[in-house]
Amino acid sequence: xxxxxxxxxxxxxxxxxxxxxxxxxxxxxxxxxxxxxxxxxxxxxxxxxxxxxxxxxxxxxxxxxxxxxxxxxxxxxxxxxxxxxxxxxxxxxxxxxxxxxxxxxxxxxxxxxxxxxxxxxxxxxxxxxxxxxxxxxxxxxxxxxxxxxxxxxxxxxxxxxxxxxxxxxxxxxxxxxxxxxxxxxxxxxxxxxxxxxxxxxxxxxxxxxxxxxxxxxxxxxxxxxxxxxxxxxxxxxxxxxxxxxxxxxxxxxxxxxxxxxxxxxxxxxxxxxxxxxxxxxxxxxxxxxxxxxxxxxxxxxxxxxxxxxxxxxxxxxxxxxxxxxxxxxxxxxxxxxxxxxxxxxxxxxxxxxxxxxxxxxxxxxxxxxxxxxxxxxxxxxxxxxxxxxxxxxxxxxxxxxxxxxxxxxxxxxxxxxxxxxxxxxxxxxxxxxxxxxxxxxxxxxxxxxxxxxxxxxxxxxxxxxxxxxxxxxxxxxxxxxxxxxxxxxxxxxxxxxxxxxxxxxxxxxxxxxxxxxxxxxxxxxxxxx
Ligand SMILES: O=P(O)(O)OC[C@H]1O[C@](O)(CO)[C@@H](O)[C@@H]1O
Numbered sequence: 436x437x438x439x440x441x442x443x444x445x446x447x448x449x450x451x452x453x454x455x456x457x458x459x460x461x462x463x464x465x466x467x468x469x470x471x472x473x474x475x476x477x478x479x480x481x482x483x484x485x486x487x488x489x490x491x492x493x494x495x496x497x498x499x500x501x502x503x504x505x506x507x508x509x510x511x512x513x514x515x516x517x518x519x520x521x522x523x524x525x526x527x528x529x530x531x532x533x534x535x536x537x538x539x540x541x542x543x544x545x546x547x548x549x550x551x552x553x554x555x556x557x558x559x560x561x562x563x564x565x566x567x568x569x570x571x572x573x574x575x576x577x578x579x580x581x582x583x584x585x586x587x588x589x590x591x592x593x594x595x596x597x598x599x600x601x602x603x604x605x606x607x608x609x610x611x612x613x614x615x616x617x618x619x620x621x622x623x624x625x626x627x628x629x630x631x632x633x634x635x636x637x638x639x640x641x642x643x644x645x646x647x648x649x650x651x652x653x654x655x656x657x658x659x660x661x662x663x664x665x666x667x668x669x670x671x672x673x674x675x676x677x678x679x680x681x682x683x684x685x686x687x688x689x690x691x692x693x694x695x696x697x698x699x700x701x702x703x704x705x706x707x708x709x710x711x712x713x714x715x716x717x718x719x720x721x722x723x724x725x726x727x728x729x730x731x732x733x734x735x736x737x738x739x740x741x742x743x744x745x746x747x748x749x750x751x752x753x754x755x756x757x758x759x760x761x762x763x764x765x766x767x768x769x770x771x772x773x774x775x776x777x778x779x780x781x782x783x784x785x786x787x788x789x790x791x792x793x794x795x796x797x798x799x800x801x802x803x804x805x806x807x808x809x810x811x812x813x814x815x816x817x818x819x820x821x822x823x824x825x826x827x828x829x830x831x832x833x834x835x836x837x838x839x840x841x842x843x844x845x846x847x848x849x850x851x852x853x854x855x856x857x858x859x860x861x862x863x864x865x866x867x868x869x870x871x872x873x874x875x876x877x878x879x880x881x882x883x884x885x886x887x888x889x890x891x892x893x894x895x896x897x898x899x900x901x902x903x904x905x906x907x908x909x910x911x912x913x914x915x916x917x918x919x920x921x922x923x924x925x926x927x928x929x930x931x932x933x934x935x936x937x938x939x940x941x942x943x944x945x946x947x948x949x950x951x952x953x954x955x956x957x958x959x960x961x962x963x964x
Contacts, residue, residue, distance in 0.1 A: 450715045454701050455860045456807075456851035459715040462798070463835065463845045466725040471711060474724060474875070474919040475693050481874035482709035486908040488870070489707075490514060495671075495881035499660035502881050503667065504674035504866060508859070518669075525665060525679055526692070532662060533686035534604070537577050541661070542641050545605040552580045552593055554684050555622040556610030559672025560644075563648060564610070564684040567676065567695070570858050576688040578606065583622040585864070591625050595608060595615035602633050606687070609639045609682055612666045614649025617890075623651075671881050673754045674866055677859075691855040698859030706867035722846050723872050726800040730876075731759070736792065737778030740831045741802035743853050745803045747804065748778030751865055758869045758880035765877050772878050778802075782830035793837055801838055804861075805831055808852035899928060900935045904962070913949060913959035936960050 436444065441462065450459040488494040491514030492501040499861055506513040509523040527552070535541040539548045554564055561584035568580050581594045598605045607626055623641075630637040642662045643655035656662050664679035675681060677699055682692045705715035726733040735755065737748035760773030779787070781803070792799065809824025817823055850857040873880035889950045906922045907914065914922070914938070920929045933955050940946040940960075950958035 447595040448712070448718070450713070450718055452702070452705055452715065453856060455698060457702075457715070457816070457857065457860055457864075458847075458849040459718055460847040461718050461722050463839050463847070464722045464725055465844055470725060471721065473543055474721060475711070477875045478711055478721075478756040478871070479709070481717075481720070481871045484874040485707070485870055486520070489728040496881060497879055497882045497884065500881070502671065502674075503669035504671065504677065507670065508632070508696045508703060508863065521665070521667070521784055526682065526696075529664065529679060529682050529686050529692070532664075532683075532693070536687060537689070538949040543604050544636070549578055549604050549606045550601050551596065551598050551605040551675070552578050552608060552684060552687055553583060553605055554580055554608045554610060555583045555619045555625060555626065556608070556644075556680070557584050557616060557618045558753060558757075559675050560610040560612060560619065560680055562673070562746070562750045563676030563681045566688065566750040567681060567685050567858060568688060569746045570743045570853055571685070571695075571855055572688045573690075578687050578689075580684060580688055581737050585862055586618040588625075591622055595626070595629050603635055605640065606661075607637070608644060608684060609641060609655075610644040610650070610653060610666075610684075612646055612670075612672050612675065612680070612834055614643075614645040614651030617893075620651075642683070644683055644956070663811065673757055675817065676862055685921070694855035695859035698856030699863035700859075700862040701856075702863035703867065706864065706871075716864055716871055719846065720875060721862070722800070722844075723774060723868070726844060730770075731772060732870065733773040733797070734775040734777065734799040736799045736801045737776060737804070738781040738784060738801055738834075739778075739806075740749040740781040740827055741804070741853060742780060744804055744806070745780045746894045748776065748780075751778075752776040752863075754865055755869055757883050757886075759873060759876075759878065760885065761878045762885065763878075765879055770876070774872075777963075782827060785830060785834060789834060792843060793834075793841055797841075797843055799843070801835070801843065803831055803845055803847040805847055805849040806853055807849060807853075818865035823925055829859075894934065896931060898929055899923070899925070900939075903932055904939075905964040907960060910961065913947070913961040915959055916955060919960065933958075 445460060445462040448460070448462045488502050489505050489512060491501050493499060501511065503584065506518065507522055510519045513519040513522060532541070536549055542548055554561070556564070561582060561838050565582055567585070572580065581597055583591055588756065609619060609623045626635045630640060638658045638660050641655065641660040642664070643651050643660055644664045645651040646666050646668055652663060660799045664683055666675065666678055666680055670678045673773055677696060686692050706714055708714045710720055711717040723735070737751055739745065739747050741838060755774055755776045762769060762771055764770045764772070809822065809827070814822035814824050835847065838845055848861070850861065869880055902923045905920055916929050916933050920932050936946055936948070940948055945962050947961050947963065948958050
């Protein structure tokens with residue numbers, strides 16, 4: 436396509452949201468009108484599915500749940516007045532709580548103000564808060580946030596070291612929808628011990644964000660934690676940023692949560708329009724379908740050209756891949772669906788993997804996120820008439836063009852600046868795009884049956900570890916791996932037994948070994964001695 440035709444195509448397909456100032460350009464996706472027409476019936480179904488979902492249908496039949504994240508930013512949409520009230524009062528509760536923490540009306544026993552937050556959670560209970568903190572937290576927030584989003588002991592230590600002089604003024608948010616996920620449970624248990632080690636009563640510092648009645652909720656209630664905020668059954672972890680999961684940490688950091696909710700609501704209104712061309716989420720879903728042939732054949736590379744949006748690609752990775760990556764469609768056919776998402780930021784990635792994007796295997800489409808405002812204050816010139824921001828902007832255009840010339844398609848989302856409203860709108864845009872795309876390919880975007888297998892296998896390993904240790908404790912003489920496996924009656928698990936023992940040995944857990952480390956079958960293990 437020549438430059439004139441491309442410019443025509445750009446204007447024909449350009450979407451602009453006046454309220455938010457958001458542009459979406461899908462002109463560099465090479466679909467034609469016939470393709471759009473072919474998808475029209477699927478989109479009609481998708482818009483109808485979405486309307487039903489918003490009205491409170493059981494849109495997640497496998498878990499028998501409604502899917503209500505859209506109600507969080509427009510509580511009047513909730514299907515019952517009780518739900519509306521629950522949403523409204525939770526937001527009010529959060530604002531009042533944050534205000535009291537900021538003014539010192541709620542303060543730690545031994546200090547006039549809380550200074551820091553340790554936020555413990557994983558997946559949807561971490562990625563939204565992390566993304567929003569990186570994008571929106573003021574440079575000098577009223578409370579500085581630190582995340583424990585794993586069961587990595589060294590990661591936990593790092594956070595505890597960062598706050599070691601301020602533990603007595605550090606709030607701890609324990610965020611887990613289910614209240615039973617092992618990683619945050621472990622993080623919480625370790626942090627609780629650290630407080631005890633400093634003679635601090637953890638309950639005075641701890642806040643639970645979880646479903647009422649969960650294990651975590653019961654613990655928080657019985658131990659008298661400082662506060663509890665509800666997470667709703669009808670909100671999925673990966674779409675929970677506008678529930679207490681995201682709003683509590685954001686409000687505590689001084690982020691304007693009302694503006695974030697407003698931006699999301701405005702975007703929700705725009706993405707409810709049942710017209711592909713005038714609905715930015717539909718345009719995204721159309722582009723994804725085109726790129727990957729409705730089967731995820733191409734990866735989505737997300738390139739925000741703004742440091743503060745660095746974590747957007749990681750946030751989208753869970754939203755898109757946990758929602759769309761499914762073995763079966765809604766009818767039960769094996770489909771192995773999904774779209775792989777990765778990315779970091781531009782123009783930094785230009786000096787990392789963009790080489791492959793431009794010339795290597797063409798198995799992706801790019802999503803550029805552009806921010807019009809370079810910085811809040813005027814920029815100095817680094818060359819006559821040129822600023823650093825001009826470079827950033829030029830690099831974005833250049834990469835988009837270079838990719839297109841080499842038949843690599845791209846979408847560009849442009850926002851005027853990074854603020855609470857635009858970040859709220861971005862999250863809402865992708866929430867809806869995922870929902871619509873899921874309908875196009877007929878999958879349930881709201882469950883995650885696949886993650887259970889890994890969790891179950893891990894639980895079995897921990898059980899096996901107990902058996903291994905028990906066997907070695909009873910033995911006087913060192914045992915080979917085969918002997919351990921035989922004594923447990925699990926010869927098929929010999930590799931797992933080896934890996935368990937190697938890990939215990941590396942961590943000074945009382946395991947002694949003799950033999951050649953490079954030849955596991957030569958090793959003999961004992962406890963102590
Ligand atoms: O908030 P929870 O219940 O601890 O779950 C954390 C994450 O774990 C998952 O259930 C998958 O393992 C995600 O969907 C979720 O965001």
